[in-house]
Amino acid sequence: MSKLLEGKFALILGIANKWSLAYSIAQAFSREGATLGLTYLGERQKDAIEELSTDLNVSAILPCDVTRDDDLEALTQSLMGLGRPLDAVVHSLAFANREDLTRPFLQTSRSGFLLAQDVSAYSLVAVARAVAPAMTEGGSLSTLTYLGATRVVPNYNVMGVAKASLEAAVRYLASELGERQIRVNAISAGPVKTVSARAIKDFSTILDTIQARAPLRRNTDPAEVADAAVFLASHLGRGVTGNCLFVDAGMQIMGF
Numbered sequence: 001m002s003k004l005l006e007g008k009f010a011l012i013l014g015i016a017n018k019w020s021l022a023y024s025i026a027q028a029f030s031r032e033g034a035t036l037g038l039t040y041l042g043e044r045q046k047d048a049i050e051e052l053s054t055d056l057n058v059s060a061i062l063p064c065d066v067t068r069d070d071d072l073e074a075l076t077q078s079l080m081g082l083g084r085p086l087d088a089v090v091h092s093l094a095f096a097n098r099e100d101l102t103r104p105f106l107q108t109s110r111s112g113f114l115l116a117q118d119v120s121a122y123s124l125v126a127v128a129r130a131v132a133p134a135m136t137e138g139g140s141l142s143t144l145t146y147l148g149a150t151r152v153v154p155n156y157n158v159m160g161v162a163k164a165s166l167e168a169a170v171r172y173l174a175s176e177l178g179e180r181q182i183r184v185n186a187i188s189a190g191p192v193k194t195v196s197a198r199a200i201k202d203f204s205t206i207l208d209t210i211q212a213r214a215p216l217r218r219n220t221d222p223a224e225v226a227d228a229a230v231f232l233a234s235h236l237g238r239g240v241t242g243n244c245l246f247v248d249a250g251m252q253i254m255g256f
């Protein structure tokens with residue numbers, strides 16, 4: 001069987017460690033033949049990304065703080081200077097203050113609300129603007145979201161509102177970038193035990209509930225999310241844009 005991403009160059013933003021969904025996606029992309037570019041935030045993370053990249057098909061490791069416009073402008077120049085078109089981008093970035101995930105949503109601070117929106121939602125717009133010039137032959141831009149964007153999930157709070165903004169951004173970007181043959185989609189992954197997920201109060205209770213109530217009676221495997229990302233980045237997903245693809249063992253269909 002041919003590799004689905006053979007000959008493609010993909011940029012993945014948001015790998016924090018080997019438990020990150022972004023790392024699982026990077027593994028799947030490498031398995032399917034893609035050459036990768038990875039980004040890092042600060043010199044301390046650079047060392048970790050370089051270590052993780054040894055098991056991946058990586059040709060470039062680039063600095064990028066998505067809250068800094070000069071970093072994003074530098075990313076554009078770096079991608080343009082690689083001498084090859086960019087075919088796929090995975091945006092796996094989100095952040096909220098821990099206190100805004102543990103106290104009632106009504107008590108969300110103004111600064112905390114703006115921070116969550118900036119890193120978790122606006123960054124998709126900023127990244128799209130930065131990478132589009134390098135996507136000269138079209139391609140795929142995918143981001144990661146969660147059911148808490150459209151339904152109330154206990155203790156998800158300000159992040160749920162940020163993910164709702166993210167999903168709206170996906171639709172608007174898909175509309176605008178479609179004429180360049182750039183497809184924009186979101187993957188709504190079920191809860192996975194990542195380092196960032198531990199910031200959500202009573203996260204283990206969420207996992208237990210899904211295992212008991214989801215149609216497949218189990219939680220989400222990171223490899224399933226990674227394979228969905230491969231599909232969206234590959235020729236198989238060429239007609240899919242502006243969508244939210246659920247990979248959550250079917251939990252999104254359940255009521256009570």
